[in-house]
Structure formats: structure tokens, C-alpha cells
Amino acid sequence: MIDPGRDGTAAAGKRGVRLRVGTLTVHLPSREVGAGEGSLPNRVTPKALAVLEALADRQGEVVARETLLSAAWPDTAPTDDVLTQAITHLRRVFQEQGGSSRYIETIAKTGYRLVVPVEWLHDAPSPAPASRTGEIDAGRPARAHSRRWVWIAAAVAIVAAASGWALLHGHRTTTHPGFAAAAAPWLLLTSSPGFELGPSLSPDASFVAYSATRPDVRGTAIMLQATEHALPRQLTFPPENVSDRLPAWSPDGRDIAYARDVGGDCQIRIVAADGGADRAVASCHSDDLLSFSWAPDGSALVFGSMVGDDGMMGIRLLDLATGRWQGLDYGRGGGDLDHIPRYSPDGRSIVFVRNPQRGDLWRIPVGGGDPERLTRESGEIRGWDWMADGSIVFSRRVGSGTRLFRLAGDGSPAEDLGIVDAQNPDVARGGAMAFERRQSRFSIFRFASGESSGQHGEPPQVLFPSSGRDTQPSLSPDGEQLVFTSDRSGHYALWWAQPDEPDSLRIFEGFNPLADSYPQWSWDSRRVLLAGDTGDGAPPGLHEVDVRTGAVKRLGVPGTVTGAAYAGTDHRLLVVTESEDARPRLALLVHDGGDWLETASIENVSAIRIDRSAPRVMFTRADRMGLWQAGLDLAATSIRQVDSDAPSQWRRQSWASDPDGNAVYIVPRPRCPMSLQRLGADGARGSGSSDRCLDRQRLAHVNGFSAGRDATLVSMATMDGTDIVFMAAPRD
Secondary structure, three states, X not given: OOOOOOOOOOOOHHHOOEEEEOOEEEEOOOOEEEOOOOOOOEEOOHHHHHHHHHHHHOOOOOEEHHHHHHHHOOOOOOOHHHHHHHHHHHHHHHHHXXXXXXXXXXXXXXXXXXXXXXXXXXXXXXXXXXXXXXXXXXXXXXXXXXXXXXXXXXXXXXXXXXXXXXXXXHXXXXXXXXXXXXXXXXXXXXXXXXXXXXXEEOOOOOEEEEEEEEOOEEEEEEEEEEOOOOOOEEOOOOOOOEEEEEEEEOOOOOEEEEEEEEOOEEEEXXXXXXXXXXXXXXXXXXXXXXXXXXXXXXXXXXXXXXXEOOEEOXXXXXXXXXXXXXXXXXXXXXXXXXXXXXXXXXXXXXXXXXXXXXXXXXXXXXXXXXXXXXXXXXXXXXXXXXXXXXXXEEEEEEOOEEEEEEEOOOOOOOEEEXXXXXXXXXXXXXXXXXXXXXXXXXXXXXXXXXXXXXXXXXXXXXXXXXXXXXXXXEEOOOOOOEEEEEOOOOOOEEEEEEOOEEEEEEEOOOOEEOOOOOOEEOOOOOEEEEEEEOOOOOOOEEEEEEXXXXXXXXXXXOOEEEEEEEOXXXXXXXXXXXXXXXXXXXXXXXXOOOOEEEEEEEEOOOEEEEEOOOOEEEEEEOOEEEEEEEOOOOOHHHOEEEEOOOOOHHHOXXXXXXXXXXXXXXXXXXXXXXXXXXOOOOOOOOOXXXXXXXXXXXXXXXXXXXXXXXXEEEEEEEEOOEEEEXXXXXXX
């Protein structure tokens, strides 16, 4: 029996360290398959190598499935699908390296046969060359486009057609010339109901690991699947109400790191890719927007900002041999949250997202130092990775969906690839890519006071149903009007209606709201404030919408506005602005017939809501949990913290003020994905058992809701789920 061992090498010293299979050569110690000198190799998995050796030992003969299972999976009881995946993996590698698919023949109901000549080679040439990669350098032009990029552009038409959203969100796209004539090597790997999340490709792109929901089980598990139509294999087995997520494949292809959420705590664990040992290596917290990746040599994990005893920390390394943490010394403000750090392909630098909800990509030297800003997006970035040519692909929210962009690194703006509903891209060494495709639909639901879905009372009422994405419901102070944002017309826009009058619905044409600007009403229920543009070429700014006439007026408020509210009258505004070099701040602006004049301010403010019953302004901060309040004049003596634990900084818009002055917050719970939590006017907050479960099955949109006296209006998913898309590496 062949014993491949942990590193996948066979006990075949007398047979040599290389095996020629047809026109290809397999180097056993490294598990690399190459077509000859000058070619870039492809690595097979340890189990696939064991299967190949078993077939090679009986070349030309039919080898029974049971024999192959015993050879590659000794002392275990594997299912047949693991062998099928190994054969599929070998065929793909042979096809990619040798250009022929006739290497392994399937004998129905029996086994497999290797149909090409094999030869054991005893000389050991120098190791195969490593994959050649580049790196973004903002100071020099990137390499010219190659045909490698044609596949991404070619997938635009196919992915967009599959999703039906290619022309939505009012956003222009650019594609590479000649893409229409190219083949589009993409594959929808998963299509089951529920969520498949966080894809991570093996280094050779033959397998993808991801977390997935399971039927009738709360929580997620890590799944392993060949990157073609094949059945997935469950790799981890968490208990009920526990979620395994964020898989990250090690550089050598042996291990997968992941996070296990248990209640309010979590662990970072590592499991062998072949299903072997599983161990905890670090602790974390479930409230983190957790992110980590591997060091190039596999000796450490690099983490983004985490909750710790000393507050929000920067990028740091976990040495896997010693369990010791090491912080990087680099330029970071006290409130900066640095997310999704990844080493560059050449190992000389680390790129990360700073402040992901209104963030950009930044770069530092691998040993620390001054950070360099790579993008000027100031957008909600949902994942990124290095491409094989050294450029960067990233996902950013646009309107009510997400799109993929490419940053070449030559100083030019990021390029819209036209691939919609895509997030969390992951790229293998050779250029293959996987990403999440989320085609959610959201509607506005009205929950009467004391009512929750699936419990006593009437179910919630859906307002103005559509097949689009209706978000950010904002109820007027008089309770008789509603505005919300939606892409139901084919582009992202602001809509108005009377909640009890289905025929009253209308759109405000010619105005394009910013995706994360929450509409806030004037105190007389006649006007709405929010940021956006009118398509005249001017940059986005603060606008006032008259809901009676539909007139849209740009207010001459300086700075980049992300949110605003009326401070009692039309001539006094509370405005949240941001700049490149400073944290967001809240300013009180007064209009006396001339320019808007600033009279007071509070630093480090993320989102605001007005409590008219006090009156006061309540606000969150981008860099920490909790809720604060201040008087409408922003006097320093009026500032105090209302709650120290909620909202989470990752859910900075998922809260509201009700007419009685209570702050309410929507947060997912293990047994209720949409739980309404009362923070309270005096800062007192009940335990989780006093939360009101709005719905036990569906999720709420995170960008705001409205709490009225008689009802709560929430944007809730009517169709939700994610699938994993795979795009094979292009051929040069």
C-alpha cells in the first residue's frame, strides 16, 4: 500500500522522485506537475498524488475504486465523492499542463485506468520555477494589459445576464476591447438555497473552501469542493448555533485557517485540508469585523484591527509556532480600523483596507512604516485580492448592490469590470478567481407595535412590493409619509409614498442619492435631507428634497457630506463631513442669508439621528462600539455616552430613535437573525432575553430603519442567499 504521508510524497525512493505521465512530469516531493523546462508548474493535492501513484503502479490496468480509496485514505472510511474529486483534480491539471484530456479513463461501476505511458525517473533536476508575480507600484506604470484580462471582461456579459442586473444602479462600466469574442471560463459552483460565503481557493485553484449554511441547522460549516460541478465535502463539524467561517488556505495547500464563533467569543482554528488535525491557535471576539490571511512562508497569520484590552489595534502577526502576537509599527491614527491585510506577491509589502465602511486601499512596507494610499474611493469595500499580474481586484458597494473593480497601480482610477452582485474575491496563484454572488432582494416591512413575525398577532405587512431592493425606510415625524431608496426602476433612486396608500408611490427623478446617506426629515414633515448628485457633473453634495413638489435643491454646504439632519429649523443643520486626512466630524451649520457658518463641532462622528422629544442628537463613532448624545447646539457639556456596548461600529446605521426618545437597534442573534433591542433613553439596557424578535428566518438591511409610534419599518430580505462563482485562469 502506498503511504503518501503528510507532505504527499510516496514511499517510493527506489522508484525515484519524479514520475513521467505521458508528456508531463510530476515532482513527488513538491507535488508539482509541469510540461517541461520553462513552464510554470501546477501543484496537485496530497490525496490526488496518492491516487495518481496507485494508478501509475498498475498503468494500463483497471484499478478498483476500493483499491484507490485504501491507497489514498488508509485507516479511514471515506465516501466515494472524495475519490471523484481527486480524479477531477488530476484531469484538470493534466488538461491545463498537457492540453489533452485522455489521461485517466473511467470504467463504469468499477474504477479508473491510466491510459498514457508512465516512467519513474531517478535524476532530480532543480525545483520547478515559482509562479512569477508583480506588485502594484503607484510610482511606476503597471505592465501592459495582456490577454489574461480578457477573461474578466468576457465574463461581464455572462454574469450580468445571469443576474439580470447589468444596467442597474446608474453606474457606467468599462470593459477591455475584444472581450465579446473571448470565451468566458466562469462556473457557478453552488446553487443551493442559503448562504455560501467567503471563498478561498487552494493555491493551485483545484479546490475552493467556503462557509455554508446547512438545512435545519443553525450556524455554518466549512465546506470543501472541487472547482467544477461536484458535490462539496463538509470539512468542519461545529455544534448547533456555532458558525465556522472565513476559511483561508495556507500557501502550501496543506491547511485551512478559519474562525469559529461560539456565542460572543470566537477562536481562530486550523484544520488540515485533507480533513486531518484541527486545533485552536488564538482567541477573538464575535463583534470583530474579523479579517486575517497567511504570511507567504506559512509561519504566521496576519490580522486586521481587532477588539482587545487596549482598544482597536492595528495590523499584527500571530506566530503559529509560538502563539505570540507581534504588532507592526506603522502610521495609524487612534481611530483607524485596518481590515483585510494581505502580503504582496513578492512579499515586500502589505496592502489593507483602512476604515472599510468609508474606506480605501493602503500599503505599508512589510516591516512597517509610513502608509501609502492607493485608492480614493471613500466607499464600502467588500473584499479584495491580488491578481496574478500584480494588480488588485476589489469589490465596492454601488447603489444597492456591489461591483468588482480593478486597480492597475499606474496612477489611473480604478476600473469598473462590470461584474455585478460580486463581493469577497479570492485569487489563486495562477490567476483563477472565486467570489460571492449575492442576488438579494429587499422590501419594506411594517411591524405593528408588540408584533413579531411567526409569533402572536398578524404577520408584518410588506409595503409596495417589487422585485427590487428597497432600503433605508424613513418615516416622517407626522407618521403619514415615507421615503426610501430603491433600485426598483432600474437605477438607484429616492422614492416617496403614503404608507397606507398603495397608489401614492412616486420617484424623485433626476436625483441620485449616495448609497449610505440616510434620508432625514425636516421637523414639519415637508422636506428631506440626503447626499447625492443630480447628474450634472458636479461632485456629490448635500441636497434638500421638497416632498410636495419634487424639487431638489443643492445646499451650499462645504466639505464631503455623508449625513445631515435639521437641528430644529431649516436654517440650522447638523452635518457629518469627512476629509482624506481626518476622521469624520459633526458640525452645526447656521445659515443667515449668506454662506453656511460653522458654530460648533464634535470630532469622530459616524452616523446621526435626531430625538425630537428631548431634543438631542444621538450619534455613533466609526472606531468604537456604543452610542452618544449631545444637545442640538453641540455644547461640550452636553456630550455623554448613552450605551457602551451597542451599536457595534460595524453596524453604525442599524439603529433609530423612536418618538418616545428610546434608541432601538437591530442586531442578529444566534436564534433570531433580526432582533430589535431597546437601548433606552437613560442608557439602561435590558438583557438579550428582553429583545423583540422581528423575524426568525430573514435578515434586515444594515443601512437604517425607522421606528414610529405605532409601527417599525424595516428593510427585510424577501429573497436572499449567496453562491460561489469560479473563473478559471486565463491562457496567455
